[in-house]
Amino acid sequence: MAELNERYQAQDIEERWQQRWEADKAFATQMNRQRPEYYVLEMFPYPSGNLHMGHVRNYSIGDVIARFRNMQGYNVLHPMGWDAFGMPAENAAIKHGIHPADWTWDNISNMRRQQKALGLSYDWDREIATCHEEYYRWTQWLFLLFYERGLAYKKKASVNWCDSCATVLANEQVIDGHCWRCDSEVRKKDLEQWFFRITDYADRLLADLDDLKGWPDRVKTMQENWIGRSEGLEFNFDVDGFDEKIPVYTTRQDTLCGVSYVVLAPEHPLVERLIAGTEQEAAVRAFVETVRSQSEIARTSTEVEKEGIFTGAYAVHPLTKALVPIWVANYVLYEYGTGAVMGVPAHDERDWLFAGKYGLPKKIVVSPVGETLELDAMTDAYTGAGVLVNSGQFDGLDDETAKKAIADWMEKEGRGTRRVNYRLRDWLISRQRYWGAPIPMIYCPQCGIVPVPKEQLPVKLPRNVRFDQSNVSPLATVDEFVNCTCPVCGAAARRETDTMDTFMCSSWYYMRYTDPRNTTVPFEESKVNYWMPVDQYIGGIEHAILHLLYSRFFTKVLKDAGLVNVSEPFKNLLTQGMVLKDGSKMSKSKGNVVSPEEIVSKYGADTARLFILFAAPPERDLEWSEQGVEGAYRFINRVWRIAAHYQPTLAEASAPLDRDALGEAEKTLRRVLHITIKRVTDDIGNRFNFNTAISAIMELVNAVYAYRDQQAAPNAPLMQETFSVLLRLLAPFVPHVAEELWSQLLVEGSVHKQSWPDFDAEAVKVSEVEIVVQINGKVREKLVVPAGLDAKKMEQLVLEDAKVQQLTAGATIAKVVCVPDKLVNVVVKKG
RNA sequence: GCGGGUAUGGUGGAAUCGGCAGACACAACAGACUUAAAAUCUGUCGGGAGUAAUCCCGUGCCAGUUCAAGUCUGGCUACCCGCACCA
Numbered sequence: 001m002a003e004l005n006e007r008y009q010a011q012d013i014e015e016r017w018q019q020r021w022e023a024d025k026a027f028a029t030q031m032n033r034q035r036p037e038y039y040v041l042e043m044f045p046y047p048s049g050n051l052h053m054g055h056v057r058n059y060s061i062g063d064v065i066a067r068f069r070n071m072q073g074y075n076v077l078h079p080m081g082w083d084a085f086g087m088p089a090e091n092a093a094i095k096h097g098i099h100p101a102d103w104t105w106d107n108i109s110n111m112r113r114q115q116k117a118l119g120l121s122y123d124w125d126r127e128i129a130t131c132h133e134e135y136y137r138w139t140q141w142l143f144l145l146f147y148e149r150g151l152a153y154k155k156k157a158s159v160n161w162c163d164s165c166a167t168v169l170a171n172e173q174v175i176d177g178h179c180w181r182c183d184s185e186v187r188k189k190d191l192e193q194w195f196f197r198i199t200d201y202a203d204r205l206l207a208d209l210d211d212l213k214g215w216p217d218r219v220k221t222m223q224e225n226w227i228g229r230s231e232g233l234e235f236n237f238d239v240d241g242f243d244e245k246i247p248v249y250t251t252r253q254d255t256l257c258g259v260s261y262v263v264l265a266p267e268h269p270l271v272e273r274l275i276a277g278t279e280q281e282a283a284v285r286a287f288v289e290t291v292r293s294q295s296e297i298a299r300t301s302t303e304v305e306k307e308g309i310f311t312g313a314y315a316v317h318p319l320t321k322a323l324v325p326i327w328v329a330n331y332v333l334y335e336y337g338t339g340a341v342m343g344v345p346a347h348d349e350r351d352w353l354f355a356g357k358y359g360l361p362k363k364i365v366v367s368p369v370g371e372t373l374e375l376d377a378m379t380d381a382y383t384g385a386g387v388l389v390n391s392g393q394f395d396g397l398d399d400e401t402a403k404k405a406i407a408d409w410m411e412k413e414g415r416g417t418r419r420v421n422y423r424l425r426d427w428l429i430s431r432q433r434y435w436g437a438p439i440p441m442i443y444c445p446q447c448g449i450v451p452v453p454k455e456q457l458p459v460k461l462p463r464n465v466r467f468d469q470s471n472v473s474p475l476a477t478v479d480e481f482v483n484c485t486c487p488v489c490g491a492a493a494r495r496e497t498d499t500m501d502t503f504m505c506s507s508w509y510y511m512r513y514t515d516p517r518n519t520t521v522p523f524e525e526s527k528v529n530y531w532m533p534v535d536q537y538i539g540g541i542e543h544a545i546l547h548l549l550y551s552r553f554f555t556k557v558l559k560d561a562g563l564v565n566v567s568e569p570f571k572n573l574l575t576q577g578m579v580l581k582d583g584s585k586m587s588k589s590k591g592n593v594v595s596p597e598e599i600v601s602k603y604g605a606d607t608a609r610l611f612i613l614f615a616a617p618p619e620r621d622l623e624w625s626e627q628g629v630e631g632a633y634r635f636i637n638r639v640w641r642i643a644a645h646y647q648p649t650l651a652e653a654s655a656p657l658d659r660d661a662l663g664e665a666e667k668t669l670r671r672v673l674h675i676t677i678k679r680v681t682d683d684i685g686n687r688f689n690f691n692t693a694i695s696a697i698m699e700l701v702n703a704v705y706a707y708r709d710q711q712a713a714p715n716a717p718l719m720q721e722t723f724s725v726l727l728r729l730l731a732p733f734v735p736h737v738a739e740e741l742w743s744q745l746l747v748e749g750s751v752h753k754q755s756w757p758d759f760d761a762e763a764v765k766v767s768e769v770e771i772v773v774q775i776n777g778k779v780r781e782k783l784v785v786p787a788g789l790d791a792k793k794m795e796q797l798v799l800e801d802a803k804v805q806q807l808t809a810g811a812t813i814a815k816v817v818c819v820p821d822k823l824v825n826v827v828v829k830k831g
Numbered sequence: 832g833c834g835g836g837u838a839u840g841g842u843g844g845a846a847u848c849g850g851c852a853g854a855c856a857c858a859a860c861a862g863a864c865u866u867a868a869a870a871u872c873u874g875u876c877g878g879g880a881g882u883a884a885u886c887c888c889g890u891g892c893c894a895g896u897u898c899a900a901g902u903c904u905g906g907c908u909a910c911c912c913g914c915a916c917c918a
Binding site for chain 1: 836850857858914
């Protein structure tokens with residue numbers, strides 16, 4: 001056994017252990033039915049070039065969980081890979097003339113090196129990259145599976161277009177009218193595109209949120225809002241003088257008799273038919289053009305004044321048969337519901353404003369109980385509950401009953417049906433970009449749209465492509481790629497030149513990890529079902545809707561297809577907070593970036609990990625503090641020094657610990673030791689409060705120092721136990737230091753292969769406890785009493801206490817509340 | 832507008848089931864060691880009154896429940912996040 005260096009030198013030990021772990025394949029995992037399985041996963045990164053502190057935080061959290069579960073005896077899967085397709089690679093090609101593939105693979109090597117320098121316990125044999133042929137082959141295979149199941153379809157639609165990225169975007173990728181990646185304004189464009197029928201799964205995506213007990217409420221609520229389910233009634237208005245019907249959707253059919261007009265969205269096809277050849281034709285057409293030329297943001301803002309125009313046509317009210325005017329207005333969305341709504345000014349805020357502006361009649365049909373509404377006295381629509389009035393046969397019903405009654409009546413009359421509507425739209429998955437998985441479809445002049453046969457996959461990305469910023473997909477310019485033969489009839493055909501949204505690649509990667517080298521199927525059933533679902537998923541809140549919703553959708557489809565037997569991919573989700581500097585997110589433009597590499601080379605990976613886990617609980621934002629980093633570094637040094645101090649003692653330890661022969665100082669140290677085991681185990685395993693786990697270990701180290709200061713001759717077996725426990729508790733957080741000290745001070749073998757320490761309930765027991773004595777709820781005294789006293793004895797001891805007697809003299813004791821081993825509260829009344 | 836979250840010393844944060852508010856750190860100050868500095872070690876460290884023992888106040892604000900409230904209930908305020916003309 002060599003003597004420990006006086007000083008801790010991270011650089012001396014970290015690389016050595018990293019190489020050792022790699023050579024030993026220390027974290028490689030196989031299926032093993034003898035041990036319970038545990039799948040811990042951090043969201044795989046986009047290979048942008050360098051790790052940032054957010055990555056370090058993400059991986060440190062995952063690594064602590066993985067190492068902890070491993071030591072607890074679980075068979076742990078902890079893989080890493082690369083979300084490697086996407087725009088930045090193409091931008092680099094355009095800007096610097098580097099091929100996206102070269103750029104990406106170079107970045108992957110660099111970031112992998114940085115990850116390894118952090119000492120993360122990944123099973124590197126399972127590494128994947130979505131841009132690898134053997135990965136995107138299966139992404140394409142899954143596209144075909146969706147196509148076969150009727151879940152992939154092509155349609156022309158008004159879609160989101162980002163000029164700067166020169167591609168379309170899914171609704172989920174438009175944030176406040178701006179592109180999620182480059183933040184430039186998104187505009188609408190009519191294009192024929194591939195969609196995934198995620199709306200078919202809307203109800204299940206919503207309902208199954210209830211089963212996700214291990215997800216933050218925040219994320220579930222966001223998905224709930226995004227899916228946006230509403231229950232209502234769809235019914236038709238007849239158009240006076242036309243053989244046409246206007247279907248409308250409403251959730252407030254109780255206000256049916258308050259309808260004083262009907263509104264169509266400007267895009268509604270009926271508009272043209274109603275105005276053709278009329279006086280209004282030119283004016284309405286001009287209005288529609290104006291609205292359609294407005295940007296998405298301008299148009300959908302609630303701030304913008306509602307505008308509309310009368311079409312000249314009238315609809316027939318289904319109940320009263322009255323004629324109501326048909327308008328076109330900017331506030332009606334064509335994509336939602338039926339693209340037409342009934343106008344009820346008295347009971348809808350938007351309709352109130354619109355009717356007010358254009359002088360349309362308002363009619364009260366719902367009256368709050370015990371009150372009479374007067375139109376003249378109203379400043380706003382009444383949208384609350386009430387009883388129906390002015391509604392013929394439905395008068396006197398409360399609004400909820402009326403909803404049912406009117407829906408029943410409509411259904412009986414054959415005029416309408418109850419309908420559930422969702423805000424969620426189908427997922428637009430085609431992208432007019434090069435660096436993605438090609439959509440495996442062929443357009444044949446004879447056969448139409450033909451899928452590429454699965455055995456011909458992958459449809460490979462050609463390497464030689466010109467990159468310029470034109471608005472066509474770069475693949476469309478490569479003749480050898482585009483020109484092909486129809487797999488059905490052999491005729492000359494054209495390939496689809498769009499690639500898939502990168503979110504498709506990341507919607508199933510967690511399943512590929514379970515069987516990453518399979519060349520015949522995406523993953524083998526036995527393997528995927530052994531590991532799935534992911535027990536603990538860790539990542540940023542920015543994916544609350546995007547990646548997490550898509551992955552849930554994929555899992556459900558794959559379950560329906562019999563590929564996997566779970567319907568939810570991620571059992572528990574931890575959304576980590578951001579890493580801030582000077583109060584804002586680290587970013588190049590703000591110049592407040594701290595590079596992980598610098599920190600690792602200055603202090604070591606252990607310090608970086610320890611600081612980032614100690615500074616805040618994982619869900620909260622974390623303020624970077626150079627002084628905090630120094631503090632973490634100091635703590636590691638403190639552990640190192642006390643270990644060096646006791647190295648000779650540990651070398652002598654041979655006899656087992658005699659628990660009955662411990663002195664007071666030893667008992668105290670051992671009690672702290674075992675309380676720490678309990679706290680750290682609970683903090684890591686149940687609460688994910690790594691900051692308090694670390695502070696508990698710090699207290700333990702402080703207790704070891706205190707023991708050293710008062711005890712000239714240390715108890716060698718106790719020190720053996722103390723360091724054995726301390727290093728195992730430290731192992732998940734600071735794996736290199738723990739490993740180094742373990743190898744120098746204790747038995748052969750890796751600390752990471754040791755079992756997690758059990759706590760000894762006997763050691764934690766105390767003979768005396770300090771209890772708090774309150775008088776009328778205020779702390780007045782502290783007494784040391786024997787542990788485990790019952791309430792009666794506690795009360796007796798407290799009432800006998802001189803100070804208590806003095807303080808309660810002359811007062812009547814009304815009540816005494818006793819909490820065993822903790823507190824006694826004496827309630828007194830004056831007098 | 833709807834939904835969700837957050838608010839505790841100079842700072843990050845702790846208090847897990849309603850039971851001593853401020854654990855553990857950071858910073859600051861004082862001291863020890865040193866020729867000196869660094870490193871390390873020790874002490875003080877929410878506010879106020881008092882020589883002191885001790886007492887009063889204090890977890891965004893206002894009420895309430897309770898023997899007891901940072902924690903529970905009701906009502907606000909500020910900030911952050913999501914959705915938003917969704918009929």
